[in-house]
Amino acid sequence: MQLGRWIHTSAMLVAVSLLLGGCATSSTTSEQALDQLLADPALAGASVSLMVRDARSGNTLYQHNPRTRLVPASSMKLLTTAAAMDVLGPQYRFSTQLLSNGSQQGARLMGNLYLRGLGDPTIQWADYQALAASLAGQGIQLIQGDLVFDDTWFDAERLGVDWAHDDEDKYYGAQISALTVSPNSDFDAGTLIVTAKAPVAVGQPLSVTLSPPTDYVQLSNLAVSGPGNSYGLNRQHGSNLLRLSGTLKPGTQSRQWVSVWEPTQLVANLFTQALAEQGISVQGRRVIGGVSPATATVLATHQSAPLQELIRPLLKLSNNSMAEALLKAMGRQQANAGTAAAGVAAVADFLRRQGLDPATLNQVDGSGLSRRNLVSAQNFTDLLLAMGKQPWFNAWYDALPSAGNPDRLSGGSLRYRLRGTAAQNNLQAKTGSMGGVSSLTGYITDAGGRRLVFSMLTNNYVVQGSRIKAVEDRVATALCRSELAREGR
Template sequence: MRRRWAFGLVLALGMPLASVAVSGAAPTGPDALRVDLDDILADARLKGAHAGVVVRDPATDEVLYSRQAADRATPASNAKLLTAAAALEVLGPEYRFHTEVVTNAPQLGPVLLGDLYLRGTGDPTLLATDYDRLAEQVAAAGIREVRGRLRTDDTWFDDVPLGTGWVWDDEPYYYAAPVSALTVAPNTDFDAGTVIVRVVPTVEGRPAQVSLDPPTRAVRIDNRTTTSAEGVADVSVLRDHGGSRVVVSGTIPAGAQPVEDFTTVVDPSAYAAEVFARALAAHGVVVRGTGEGTAPGGARVLAERQSMPLRELLVPFMKLSNNGHAEVLVKAMGREVRGEGSWAAGLAVLTEQVRGLGVDPQALRLVDGSGLSTMDSVTPEQLTVLLDNARERPWFPVFYDSLPVAGVADRMVGGTLRNRMGGTAAAGNVHAKTGSLTGVISLSGYVTAADGRELVFSVVFNDFLGSSPQDLQDAIAIRLAAYDGAADQPRGRVRVPRARVLQDDPATSVDESALECSWVKAC
């Protein structure tokens, strides 16, 4: 029978509430762990907030700690755990996206007597250099002139670009880029559907120079910048709601390093068409304009590209919490299983798959795959069930390795946990998915305890006000890393190192400890 004990407060010694037993022996094992986790969760910042926590021991199926386990809450990017697991089940680790350039028009010498089609299946990793290689293949086929038009076929997915419940004023920012079967990524984080805006100072009193990477007319720059004599760069990049105009404003000191920011595009498919048309021109292939169109059946393939396999894509997807990757995978699952590349079809498939991993579909609501919507709702209990049962799947090593690792500086290893829990027992140990929205933070994953057992855990906080209680989630993970099984004893308050500054220049540094790293590109 578990021994009961009580706490007392010894004011003269200044000892904390949880450190003195008034009656009975001090707790050990799981009881000791519960004492310390209760103490962490007694923080005043969680007053009136939802604080769901579950810790499981997969080896024994014992729940070591449970608080508000079955209460649904907004998971933020912890929803990506469900999306990644379902995608590995449905699509498999070797799944690749395909992009093709096709035509059914006859070719007379160097002239194509009809339309050229660029057909996509959602590849979020297509860079301008990849479109250049496709153009090179077209030129290698002997084509120098296209008498028709370059047409984009993005019908593999539906034409709904933004997820249900996405906040309208997130639309200009890279983490809320529109989803399309044809798109362009400007970088190797594969932030598809975005353009890098580069601001370079000129001379004092004059506007800065603003350029786009890759070059494109998909957005229209309204340059309102000024080059200042001195000070700190303060530049804003903001696209009009529903429009293509991007207002670049603020100041940048003469002689300062260029400032880079991102903007989303309104129409990813048109963006892809323009980038590809420029690449064709660079290879001596002339086209007479661009437009939309569905590639005819039986069209011959002039050029093609396959993406990296899903097992590799999962690294930037999960490590950097890439929202666009999640949504593309949801639509890809819908297309693969139900022949419909939509959120409705994909989420239905996702739900079926996580049911097979022990998750109760009645205990969750997902309206997107990334967790960007505040309408998503999941319980920490179900997240730990998913994490537990995923361990038995053949794809588990891929899933596990895709998770951010606490305190590891390499972006493609530490990911969104690279600035957290350094120098503790959790560093290099905790593999977990982060999540954050306004008033929401989550952390769910795996930790190896001090006695060698692997634990799964989920910590979801909702509706807190004021400063972020992210350090409390870190404290829980650190405490789990120190858990010593049956020999465990209460340890008192856990020391949580402050998140490291994300930018190298102290003059422009911002303490982003309250934000998930994926919201801040400097990380």
């Protein structure tokens, strides 16, 4: 048994070395080497879908279960962003508006003030402060009416279909609202950054600050300064009680992101604070979820950067909140319904316009966080081929993570992978990762200068995810250092 295993392993290494070594790159050897890579023990019992095609002709060069539908994880963002560039357009901007149905009399606004969100996942605390300052700049110091927070551009479904319960307090599982706030330039909308600092004295409680600063959440701080670094943070389900526990090394600090329950109410808390900073008082009630009248006058507006710029942090950093906002924005644009279902229908219409069949896949969210999403390598390579024909292709292509590039907004989720290989700064691809799920989909140029599109999806593995990523990396390196047959098989 040991001798047989040695012979099998040696044969695999020889095949791979022929491919990677650059001295023998026949198409047959290349295909056999890919077969051997997929025979890696890490993939034993797993489901794998892999397809490689010529980006110009569309010819299939290699395939392994190409039509097997698997959970794609964050590679689903390829579908969402591609459709958004078509449905919404590269110049699309999210807006947040201040409106009123009343009139100004001196320093008084006689009527309600509406803060209307149109889904912007990039708006930050400073932007809300600027809106309040704009109001003060118009001479308004008193609102003799209600302060209404209008998040009705999107529906009230805060989470995606079948999102995991234990993801709810994580930044990547944040709730979706048309009126939200991001704590940073990564645009992790619907979250707060919790910074905990450990005093030098052992046994003393950690000091805690929130960004943006708010009293919307409550703290249960049982964490102390001490050895072990067992510090942890979580949010209790259905509430905004943040629980801090464990120990943090004396003199150090920890920054963690935590989602909030009901982002619209976080915005209400922050904007009320922003008005107070400007000396503006409100006589009426604070109303959550009210609808802005069609006849209301716009007093101030904040706009996001254009979509062709927003897709860069979205794809590079695999931002779930931005992807979900785009999905619902497409639903609102195409069907006047800010729902995930309407957004999925908009993506399906986009695919049909490209000559692709949406019935061959299943999409339920924009980010890929749900395990109900099912896509094949054939679907993804079809999409990549179709994207090459779009007038906005270059902006979309450049937004994909670039392998081995250490710059965070260039390399993104691939910045630590494939350094020092032929794939570095060659592979442009989207990654995907969940428990038992890994994917890599994108563009790469082979040794002959030919651009390839490929997609590899792996599900149901039981080894560490890093081992699957290593196989993906070997496949990518093999592709860029070989020349598969022009017609493949």
